[in-house]
């Protein structure tokens with residue numbers, strides 16, 4: 006019963022945050038210097054198109070009325086017309102979002118699985134030469150700029166060795182009948198490998214160091230000592246007790262890292278010409294394609310907010326002190 | 331006295347701190363007879379937990395057993411290989427920690443943690459394990475419906491009962507309880523101690539009860555081992571310790587604690603001063619700086635004198651103990667230590 010209440014209030018909170026983001030976006034694009042109409046209407050549109058958009062977004066009405074229309078449009082998924090592509094923003098984002106999500110999740114999952122295992126291992130082998138060598142190495146990967154790492158990866162695996170393609174999501178000329186068809190093709194996976202690996206190398210340091218330091222803390226806990234006094238095997242002590250407890254904050258950091266990564270993706274998406282939301286957002290701003298920028302921004306905000314909720318729920322699920330309070 | 335279950339001989343345990351060594355246990359000897367409940371008592375920092383943990387050989391990373399013997403059931407636990415030691419853990423020697431809150435894993439139910447021991451260490455099957463868990467909960471007086479609860483859902487006293495249930499799980503020969511009731515209020519303390527005593531008598535298991543509170547020892551123990559600054563000051567039956575305490579430290583401790591049974595015990599008189607730093611203990615008798623009966627000779631290592639059968643005392647003046655007891659009963663004696 007308590008749980009439902011907690012989830013309910015969390016959802017309400019979420020709705021409020023969403024509303025705030027949407028409102029800020031509304032004001033941002035309207036209070037920007039210049040013609041507020043510039044947010045939706047490109048001067049190069051035909052007169053007919055301009056009038057249609059004027060009516061759709063109520064740009065001739067007072068601000069509060071525009072706001073209501075704006076909310077109404079959003080609820081229907083209506084985000085306006087991209088200037089550059091001359092197509093609905095929603096449609097454009099719908100094409101880009103999966104690319105970004107696939108890149109983000111595949112790289113983060115690899116980074117977290119590796120980071121958690123390696124972090125736990127290093128904590129277990131504390132003081133050994135393996136640890137002495139590994140920690141500076143991990144810190145180095147954290148310090149490398151993403152674009153530099155991306156270019157090194159390109160130089161090695163694409164240009165020198167020729168093992169993997171240099172950019173995009175598919176080889177020129179390849180056509181696919183649908184999303185699933187594309188995303189499961191070897192072609193796509195080969196294109197995904199380098200940018201995902203770059204992001205994974207860049208991101209594994211956080212979970213690794215977090216897991217390691219959590220493990221070191223948990224290993225000092227009484228219940229770990231008790232597990233040893235019980236004569237349980239080393240594996241049971243380290244994995245079932247120490248690692249299981251150390252994992253809690255790391256799992257939460259995953260959800261938050263997804264949001265963080267969405268913003269950080271911009272660089273890698275650009276280096277590898279990956280058609281994702283981050284790259285599009287930057288391009289759209291540069292080209293004053295406001296509707297598209299607004300849509301991309303909104304989408305990223307949505308994912309971030311949603312992942313924060315997921316982090317909370319995950320933590321509650323994994324930690325009985327919260328779920329069985 | 332028949333062959334004791336456990337016989338600790340000249341045990342030494344040190345902690346390495348930087349380049350120095352803290353000799354936390356410095357030549358401790360005592361016996362634990364079968365079926366007895368023995369209080370291991372002494373002020374904070376005198377090495378009780380260090381002794382208790384040395385018996386399980388799960389000691390701090392910077393600790394080492396540097397000498398002596400731990401003879402348990404015909405084996406020297408200080409020497410046997412780790413594998414053999416691990417086989418003994420929990421099956422023969424179980425442990426009840428001070429804070430069950432911290433020593434139960436917060437992410438697993440209590441049943442999981444009982445089951446873990448019963449199946450992984452006791453070799454029971456799933457059904458047997460469940461039945462045994464229920465039996466254990468009944469023994470310590472907790473509703474079996476609460477088996478599926480998590481540790482944080484229990485009260486402090488109940489968690490301590492869970493810890494007792496866990497310790498009893500595999501029918502060990504020896505249970506070491508390190509300050510099992512210290513964190514609880516006096517009423518709950520008594521309930522738990524009563525229960526521990528009842529189970530100990532019923533099951534015939536031996537218990538070492540570690541505490542700094544001599545009234546707890548007086549309340550349920552048959553025997554006592556009094557530690558001071560890493561050494562055993564005095565050991566023997568409870569009767570002897572209560573009616574004929576023969577080490578000045580034991581006499582002082584008796585004056586310093588209220589009676590758990592609630593009997594008015596007059597004014598409490600603390601022992602002035604603090605135990606010595608074990609990194610550089612004083613030469614000779616370690617209690618000398620605080621002892622009201624110290625003589626010049628006390629600057630040399632005191633001998634172990636058997637003031638009666640089964641009653642060794644580490645003191646130069648052990649043979650005068652009857653006279654010293656009369657002095658020790660006076661509050662003034664402890665006001666201005668010699």
Ligand SMILES: Nc1ncnc2c1ncn2[C@@H]1O[C@H](COP(=O)(O)OP(=O)(O)OP(=O)(O)O)[C@@H](O)[C@H]1O
Pocket residue numbers: 345346347352354372373374375376377378379380381390392542608
């Ligand atoms: N890990 C450690 N490293 C260094 N010194 C330690 C360590 N653990 C304990 N000591 C020292 O060893 C001595 C004995 O400690 P121990 O915990 O055995 O005492 P205790 O009698 O159980 O005290 P308490 O009543 O406070 O639990 C103390 O002086 C303590 O400071």
Ligand code: SF4
Pocket residue numbers: 577578579615616617618619621622623624625628632644645646647648
């Ligand atoms: S040896 Fe001396 S100083 Fe030590 S307890 Fe006995 S009388 Fe006191």
Ligand SMILES: [Mg+2]
Pocket residue numbers: 378379380508
């Ligand atoms: Mg202690």
